[in-house]
Amino acid sequence: MDRQYKNILATASKELENLKGQTFDVIDVKCPSSIDYAVQLAKVISKLSPLIGNLIEFSTVDLLNQHDWNASGEWLRQDPGFPDALFKSDNILPNPGIEIKAWFPFATEITARFKDSVTLFKPNHINVALIAWLPEYVIFGKPKIIDVLIVSGKSVAEARDKHYHKPPHYLVLEPEDTKDRTGNLQQTNTNGYRIQPEQCNIEEAKEVVENWGEELLKYSPKKKYQDLIRSLWSQFSYRLDTNYAKIDRIEHREIEKFKTRVENSLFNGKIIKEWSRILTSSDDETLISELQLLLGNK
Known part of the structure; x- marks a missing residue:
């Protein structure tokens, strides 16, 4: 098969x-x-x-x-x-x-x-x-x-995630779990978010990421890692990047x-x-x- x-x-x-x-x-x-x-x-x-x-x-x-x-x-x-x-x-x-x-x-x-x-x-x-x-x-x-x-x-998706994802400065977020919804309502797209240093303490954000450890700097679509990213995203000020993934x-x-x-x-x-x-x-x-x-x- x-x-x-x-x-x-x-x-x-x-x-x-x-x-x-x-x-x-x-x-x-x-x-x-x-x-x-x-x-x-x-x-x-x-x-x-x-x-x-x-x-x-x-x-x-x-x-x-x-x-x-x-x-x-x-x-x-x-x-x-x-x-x-x-x-x-x-x-x-x-x-x-x-x-x-x-x-x-x-x-x-x-x-x-x-x-x-x-x-x-x-x-x-x-x-x-x-x-x-x-x-x-x-x-x-x-x-x-x-x-x-x-x-x-x-290979394209992996190259994109590797290029963009650089916490805390830039985050790639996976879509939320929507598999229980009908096909036309399921979300499959990632999004990119850029930190707004003038609206939050970027040094504090860096410290949060440093506490993750070196192994967690590499992007992963898995839920455990995405929960970390979403926590960072909600704790500090980020804006949606409208040029993401060209x-x-x-x-x-x-x-x-x-x-x-x-x-x-x-x-x-x-x-x-x-x-x-x-x-x-x-x-x-x-x-x-x-x-x-x-x-x-x-």
């Missing part, structure tokens, strides 16, 4: 990796009819990112179901729900899944978040797919997959390598980070010159 879900997950992950270089026929931004139109489009194309990202996520589930799974189950899109794609099967347990994160590399960072508790990944049966895409002609055309990274969800900030080694690889990928005659610099620059003369070349080559 263990091998079955691992095989399903490995095959599905390979199918997604094979998307590299393909275009998705989900939307087609028409070629600008003038350079003025192109300049304006260049300034707003990033606003399409959430929509196209969702369309790519929907399409990947359809793509996975094109594979022959020998009647053992099918991939379902969970929206809302975790993970995004779940292999629903009565025979293969636990059901493997893939959390899909689309990334538009012209954005300033990978803004997708990963707040799901590490406890959800105990069998290591859920992967994360990071799919980088751009319009096939930089600012127009169909979405083109630049690259795909597949990593285990457990994938770009958790310092996952493979994700960092992937980001660098994508930014340095050649795309329509330039590396992607150079296109990003041109499109976000206030130098309209350079932008117009590059867009003229782009339209001329189309």
Whole structure:
């Protein structure tokens, strides 16, 4: 049984990796009819990112179901729900899944978040797919997959907890136990809290943590440790970190390598980070010159 879900997950992950270089026929931004139109489009194309990202996520589930799974189950899109794609099967347990994160590399960072508790990944049966895409002609055309990274969800959650959790300055809190509630009311997300030194005695907070002992500085989702964290959280002043768990900030080694690889990928005659610099620059003369070349080559 263990091998079955691992095989399903490995095959599905390979199918997604094979998307590299393909275009998705989900939307087609028409070629600008003038350079003025192109300049304006260049300034707003990033606003399409959430929509196209969702369309790519929907399409990947359809793509996975094109594979022959020998009647053992099918991939379902969970929206809302975790993970995004779940292999629903009565025979293969636990059901493997893939959390899909689309990334538009012209954005300033990978803004997708990963707040799901590490406890959800105990069998290591859920992967994360990071799919980088751009319009096939930089600012127009169909979405083109630049690259795909597949990593285990457990590794992402562990990297996040290790990066953020630094008591007493920063706390990662597991969701409260809600397993007795109906599915839509169950809590699965962690949250990050930053201490407010101007509103409490931080030296006293440090002393409390020092009394825990060295072995309790390492993060744990277990109840005994979480009770310690919640006690600290209630005793001192903390605020919710609204930037918590952005994938770009958790310092996952493979994700960092992937980001660098994508930014340095050649795309329509330039590396992607150079296109990003041109499109976000206030130098309209350079932008117009590059867009003229782009339209001329189309």
